[in-house]
Amino acid sequence: MSAEIIDGKAFAAKLRRDVADQVARLKADHQLKPGLAVVLVGDDPASQVYVRSKGKMTVEVGMNSFEHRLDPSIKETELLALIEGLNADPKVHGILVQLPLPDHLDEDLVINAIDPAKDVDGFHILNVGLLGTGQKAMVPCTPLGCLMMLRNHHGSLSGMNAVVIGRSNIVGKPMAQLLLGDSCTVTIAHSRTRDLPDVVRRADIVVAAVGRAEMVPGDWIKPGATVIDVGINRVDAPEKGEGKTRLVGDCHFESCAAVAGAITPVPGGVGPMTIACLLANTLTACCRANGLPEPADLTA
DSSP states (O other): OOOEEOOHHHHHHHHHHHHHHHHHHHHHHHOOOOEEEEEEESOOHHHHHHHHHHHHHHHHTTOEEEEEEEOTTOOHHHHHHHHHHHHHOTTOOEEEEOSSOOTTSOHHHHHTTSOGGGBTTOOSHHHHHHHHTTOOOOOOHHHHHHHHHHHHHHSOOTTOEEEEEOOOTTTHHHHHHHHHHTTOEEEEEOTTOTTHHHHHHTOSEEEEOSOOTTOBOGGGSOTTOEEEEOOOEEEEOGGGOTTOEEEEOSBOHHHHHTTOSEEOOSSSSSHHHHHHHHHHHHHHHHHHHTTOOOOGGGGO
């Protein structure tokens, strides 16, 4: 069996086009322009690249982009004051604080200082609780992107057995909640799960988000299962030359693709969906803030 490749890059491009169309309608019909504020503390090169990409795509879909680049030694009180100002700014509909933060800053305190209605990352404790109880919430972008690709591939997920490998607050736990919401039977597994291969082999859907390079081999995968690989791991690539690296997922792609019915590649799978869903969440936040119908079709 050769798995169908789920092209996250193409899916994300379509989602961004759909967001841009809805933003244009908001401007034309209601004179509204969604705004996304991104806060970057420090000079981590990977975070800088990611923030630049977010800003570029925000502008491309017609939204306002507000970037705040702060010194790594900023005091916590100063960062909280900035967030308070963004909470009060009517031009800002989404706020994202790029993680990780320097050690002297309390990430939980900072995240929970964001207005939950503007928390487009879906990390605020109120949004976590709303999602966990099946209520309307801002949903974390990476799990939301995974769910959208699964719905697009399968249609209904009702009754399917799903295994989420990983229990992080950012991906694993909210992914499980979303799958439960779509009537899957869900198991949350992790690196310490007993008989992990046997647990994974029972799954119609495998979402790998454990952060270990190529941890999941093909013989763990049920024939015909759908594999969503969230992992992004950099490993040595001596075939490219001395000191060169390459990106791989949490699944061993070649062996898993030989067994699975469908699989996301790394790169080009889940990754592009994260920023696209961030833009979709910002659009949703703008509609909610102004009492307008939500763009539900974006997540259909």
